[in-house]
Amino acid sequence: EAQVTQNPRYLITVTGKKLTVTCSQNMNHEYMSWYRQDPGLGLRQIYYSMNVEVTDKGDVPEGYKVSRKEKRNFPLILESPSPNQTSLYFCASSRRTGATYEQYFGPGTRLTVT
Amino acid sequence: DAKTTQPTSMDCAEGRAANLPCNHSTISGNEYVYWYRQIHSQGPQYIIHGLKNNETNEMASLIITEDRKSSTLILPHATLRDTAVYYCIVRVEDSGNTPLVFGKGTRLSVIA
DSSP states (O other), rough: OOOEEEOOOEEEOTTOOOEEHHHHHESSSSSEEEEEEETTTEEEEEEEEEEEEEEEESSSTTTTTEEESSBBOOOOOEOOOOOOOEEEEEEEEEEEEEEEEEEOOOEEEEEEOO | OOOOOSSSSEEEEEOEHHHHHHHHTTOTEEEEEEEEETTTTTEEEEEEEEEESSSSOOOEEEOTTTSEEEEEEEETTTOOOGEHHHHHHEHHHHHHHHOOOOOEEEEEEOOO
């Protein structure tokens, strides 16, 4: 089944404790991205990657890192999480068809930082 | 990207067609209309997209007016599982590296 998977789905952690949220897609998509969703603010892009070893900042990159060593994986790293990073996180990958892109989202990771 | 306007909420009886409108009066010639939906706290789901011709897939149909200033997403036989927030998004072509901009969308409630 074609899908984007994220792990963990739920995480409660403490301020300053490094964590990684994994994202994997099995559709051979080149483009992947991370969003966070907060009440009243909608979905905002954190980082994106156009291909292996190519990453760039989105709208809210502060406090996050990413890497793209393989096409299928795009982990999100929080080196020193803070309470304002409590949010619902979505990973997405894109399929290009002609001049358009269809984005496919993972199930989400609900992160709470205390 | 062009701005879109959608009703805040709509109701639809189960088994009936759900018609969700979207206005995008400032759309330009190289902008596509996309529809996504988000069921409560799940990841957004791609539904359909089009440029100027009507489109149909296994999930829905997209009707775009001739002047392209508005469109309608049609779910032909709505079920309770179609209850979600539906987002109409206009994006320029070749915009893969730009984020999707989700507005407030339309909250569709399918009622038994």
